[in-house]
Amino acid sequence: MTHTVVGLFENRSDAQAAMDELVAQGFVQKDIDISNRRFAEAANAAADTTGDTGDNESFGDKVSNFFSSLFGDESTSRNYTDAASDADAILTIQVDSDERAQLAQEIMDRHDAFDVDDRVAQYSGQNAVGTTGTANNTTANRTDTNATAKIPVVEEKLNVGKEQVERGGARIRSRIVERPVEENVRLREEHVVVNRRPVDREVTDADMKNFRPGEMEITEHAEVPVVGKQARVVEEVEVGKNVTEREQTIKDTVRGTDVDVEPIEKTAEATKARRAKP
Numbered sequence: 001m002t003h004t005v006v007g008l009f010e011n012r013s014d015a016q017a018a019m020d021e022l023v024a025q026g027f028v029q030k031d032i033d034i035s036n037r038r039f040a041e042a043a044n045a046a047a048d049t050t051g052d053t054g055d056n057e058s059f060g061d062k063v064s065n066f067f068s069s070l071f072g073d074e075s076t077s078r079n080y081t082d083a084a085s086d087a088d089a090i091l092t093i094q095v096d097s098d099e100r101a102q103l104a105q106e107i108m109d110r111h112d113a114f115d116v117d118d119r120v121a122q123y124s125g126q127n128a129v130g131t132t133g134t135a136n137n138t139t140a141n142r143t144d145t146n147a148t149a150k151i152p153v154v155e156e157k158l159n160v161g162k163e164q165v166e167r168g169g170a171r172i173r174s175r176i177v178e179r180p181v182e183e184n185v186r187l188r189e190e191h192v193v194v195n196r197r198p199v200d201r202e203v204t205d206a207d208m209k210n211f212r213p214g215e216m217e218i219t220e221h222a223e224v225p226v227v228g229k230q231a232r233v234v235e236e237v238e239v240g241k242n243v244t245e246r247e248q249t250i251k252d253t254v255r256g257t258d259v260d261v262e263p264i265e266k267t268a269e270a271t272k273a274r275r276a277k278p
Contacts, residue, residue: 002094002095002096003094003095003096003097003098003100003101004070004092004093004094004095005092005093005095005101005104005105005108006067006070006080006090006091006092007090007091007092007105007108007111007113008080008083008084008086008087008089008090008091008113008114008116009087009088009089009090009091009111009112009113009114010086010087010088010112010114011088011089011112012034012036012088012089014089014111014112014113015034015088015089015090015091015111015113016034016089017111018091018107018108018110018111018113019032019034019091021107021110021111022093022104022107025103025107027093027095027100027104031093031094031095032091032092032093033091033092033093034089034090034091035063035089035090035092036088036089063081063084063090064077064081067080067081067084079116079117079120080116082119082120083114083116083119083120086114086119087114091108091113151257151259152257153256153257153259154255154256154257155254155255155256155257156254156255156256157254158250158252158254160250170239172237172239185225187222187223187224187225188221188222188223189220189221189222189223190219190220190221190222191220192218192220
C-alpha cells in the first residue's frame with residue numbers, strides 16, 4: 001500500500017535538510033516534493049499584478065484541497081490546513097510500506113518538523129498525537145509517534161564440550177635375537193697305557209698258560225659335549241591402558257549487547273526558544 005508522509009516546517013532550510021537525508025537513506029528523489037509557502041504567495045501576488053488570472057486558486061486553497069484529497073477526513077484535513085498556515089515549507093514523500101513511512105517520519109522529526117496537533121491544540125484546545133502525518137491513497141492512516149522500537153539484546157553463551165582425539169601411544173614389537181653364551185663342562189677321557197719293565201723270575205703255571213700266541217684289545221672311552229636347547233618363559237610383557245580424569249578450566253570471552261537508555265528532556269518552551277534564535 002502506498003503512503004504519503006507530510007512534514008510541516010517553519011524554515012525551508014530544515015525541510016531541505018530533511019529531504020537530503022531522505023535521499024541519502026535510499027528514498028527516490030522523484031517521490032519527494034517541497035512546497036514553499038512564501039514563494040507561492042509571491043508568485044500569486046505577481047500574477048495579480050500582471051493580471052494573469054489563469055489560476056485564481058490561492059496557496060491556502062491549494063493546501064486545503066491537498067489535505068482534503070489526502071486524508072479524506074474533514075476534521076483531519078482542517079487541522080493540517082490550519083497548521084500549514086504557520087509553515088514556511090511543506091515536505092511530502094510517497095512510500096510503499098509502513099516501515100518506510102515510519103523512517104520518513106523519524107527523519108522529518110529530526111529536522112524539526114513541528115507538531116501539527118500541538119499547533120491545532122493552541123487554536124482549538126484539542127489533544128496532540130504526532131508531529132508528521134502519514135496517509136495512504138484512500139483513507140487517513142496516521143503513524144503513532146508512541147510506537148515502540150525494538151532493540152534486540154544479543155548475548156553469546158560459551159558451550160564447552162568434549163572431543164576424543166589421538167594423543168600418542170606405544171607400539172609393541174617382538175623379534176628373535178641371538179646372543180653368544182658360554183658354559184663350562186668337565187669331560188672325562190680314557191687313555192691306554194702300556195708299561196714294559198724287565199723282570200727275572202721263574203716261570204709259573206700261569207705264565208705257561210699264557211705262553212701261546214694271542215691278542216688283546218683295550219678300548220679307550222672319552223666324554224664329548226652334547227649341546228641341546230630348551231625354550232623357557234623367563235618374562236612376560238603385559239600391555240594395557242590406564243584411564244585417568246582431570247579437570248580443566250576453560251577461559252574465553254563472550255559478546256553481548258549492552259543497551260544504555262539516556263532520557264532527553266525537551267520541553268515546548270525550550271523548542272520555541274531554540275527556534276526563535278536568529
